[in-house]
Amino acid sequence: MKIIILDPYKKSNSKINKDQAGGYGTSNEFGDNFFNLILSYFVKKLIQYPPLYVAYSISVLKKKGYDVFYENDINLVNSADLCLVTSSIVCHETELQVLKKLKEKKIYTGVIGSFCTTVPNLYLKESDFVISGEPEFFLLREDINSLIKEKKRGILKSASGKNLDELPFPSWETFFNSGGPKAFFINKFGKTIPILASRGCPYSCFNYCTYPTQQGRTVRRRSVKNIISEIKLWKEKYNINSFLFRDPVFSINNPQTEELCNELKKRDLKIKFGIETHLNNLNLHLAKILYSAGLRYVEVGIESSSEEVLKDCKRFSIKKEKELDLVKAIEKIGIKVKTMFIYGMPTDNYKSCLDTLNFSKQINATYSQFSIFTPYPGTPIYDTEYKNKILTKKFEDFTQWQLVFKHKNLSTENLKSLVKKSYKEYYLRSIWLLKYFKIYRL
Numbered sequence: 001m002k003i004i005i006l007d008p009y010k011k012s013n014s015k016i017n018k019d020q021a022g023g024y025g026t027s028n029e030f031g032d033n034f035f036n037l038i039l040s041y042f043v044k045k046l047i048q049y050p051p052l053y054v055a056y057s058i059s060v061l062k063k064k065g066y067d068v069f070y071e072n073d074i075n076l077v078n079s080a081d082l083c084l085v086t087s088s089i090v091c092h093e094t095e096l097q098v099l100k101k102l103k104e105k106k107i108y109t110g111v112i113g114s115f116c117t118t119v120p121n122l123y124l125k126e127s128d129f130v131i132s133g134e135p136e137f138f139l140l141r142e143d144i145n146s147l148i149k150e151k152k153r154g155i156l157k158s159a160s161g162k163n164l165d166e167l168p169f170p171s172w173e174t175f176f177n178s179g180g181p182k183a184f185f186i187n188k189f190g191k192t193i194p195i196l197a198s199r200g201c202p203y204s205c206f207n208y209c210t211y212p213t214q215q216g217r218t219v220r221r222r223s224v225k226n227i228i229s230e231i232k233l234w235k236e237k238y239n240i241n242s243f244l245f246r247d248p249v250f251s252i253n254n255p256q257t258e259e260l261c262n263e264l265k266k267r268d269l270k271i272k273f274g275i276e277t278h279l280n281n282l283n284l285h286l287a288k289i290l291y292s293a294g295l296r297y298v299e300v301g302i303e304s305s306s307e308e309v310l311k312d313c314k315r316f317s318i319k320k321e322k323e324l325d326l327v328k329a330i331e332k333i334g335i336k337v338k339t340m341f342i343y344g345m346p347t348d349n350y351k352s353c354l355d356t357l358n359f360s361k362q363i364n365a366t367y368s369q370f371s372i373f374t375p376y377p378g379t380p381i382y383d384t385e386y387k388n389k390i391l392t393k394k395f396e397d398f399t400q401w402q403l404v405f406k407h408k409n410l411s412t413e414n415l416k417s418l419v420k421k422s423y424k425e426y427y428l429r430s431i432w433l434l435k436y437f438k439i440y441r442l
């Protein structure tokens with residue numbers, strides 16, 4: 001039987017990543033001045049990977065004996081026993097158009113991913129069914145032959161998989177012919193395998209963040225043995241030494257992180273990898289252990305330099321001074337850091353955003369990201385405060401780089417100019433350029 005996973009994207013000059021923002025997706029729209037457009041172009045070319053659940057779903061289906069194909073273009077889909085379409089907020093309207101075309105072609109179609117889990121009825125208007133929850137676990141447990149034969153319809157629930165080791169390793173080799181997956185920050189132009197050690201996040205910022213909404217607030221972990229086996233597979237079979245951990249908070253359990261690092265060293269795997277984590281779960285001692293195991297790149301959310309702004313949004317953060325010292329110390333070891341900031345949080349004003357920009361420069365990390373606060377459907381803050389304040393009619397505007405709600409202190413123009421200014425000022429400082437050229441010896 002032939003199953004196609006169709007992963008459609010809207011036309012854009014920016015990098016769209018449906019794996020980010022808890023699977024809702026983001027589109028890096030840095031601004032329309034010359035410098036920001038060049039930056040967008042490089043980010044689009046150099047960081048590419050589909051959602052992790054796609055690679056997992058392909059491997060589950062292949063293991064069950066199906067012929068599985070991955071496509072981005074609806075025009076290449078003419079016949080299939082089943083077509084599974086990825087969902088996201090950032091390409092929502094495009095996905096609906098694609099579903100309409102599949103209906104015209106009379107192809108049995110289901111929708112998968114985080115966003116269809118939040119708004120299943122919007123997708124059901126154009127599709128036969130929606131898988132609500134993690135699709136890879138649904139595909140693993142359900143009888144797919146019966147699903148196709150009986151042409152089941154409606155919302156099909158996927159019980160969250162407690163044991164992540166149950167899943168076969170994701171089928172990243174499916175993407176090798178098109179050059180991916182890639183993550184420049186870790187491995188420049190070579191391949192980098194996105195990988196997972198855990199899912200879920202217990203932090204209080206679930207108030208506005210989609211990761212806990214989608215993956216749960218209880219952390220589920222793969223065993224160290226299972227992670228090592230996967231790394232060995234990519235290394236030994238495909239000679240790939242570069243990995244990007246996609247856990248929301250990689251080092252949330254320090255002892256397990258240390259165990260993984262020790263195992264990587266013991267086996268002399270000589271890989272390099274990147275992670276995302278919360279600065280509360282990192283210290284110099286752990287950073288040194290991680291570096292010796294191959295860590296070369298960390299993403300950390302700082303969001304704002306204002307304690308009041310963070311408190312109002314229920315974001316737990318360590319003290320500013322500690323953030324500054326820690327990032328500098330981590331970079332000194334040889335780990336590149338990307339600090340991530342958000343403008344337009346509920347109580348932000350122009351001055352607090354400028355203070356945040358100045359704080360980012362003070363830290364002077366190798367990379368910095370400046371995005372715009374986005375209240376996402378499915379999060380507590382959306383339901384309690386923003387549902388009736390949304391200005392846009394298109395979900396595709398929820399890119400993290402557009403203001404989608406009526407802000408009490410800031411306008412769209414304020415925020416767009418802040419983002420533009422921030423990228424330009426941050427990356428064109430001589431102190432940053434010197435540091436970057438030294439790191440990459442360009």
Ligand code: SF4
Pocket residue numbers: 201202203204205206209210211212248249278301
């Ligand atoms: S720590 Fe990160 S992943 Fe967890 S809720 Fe906060 S922003 Fe989301």
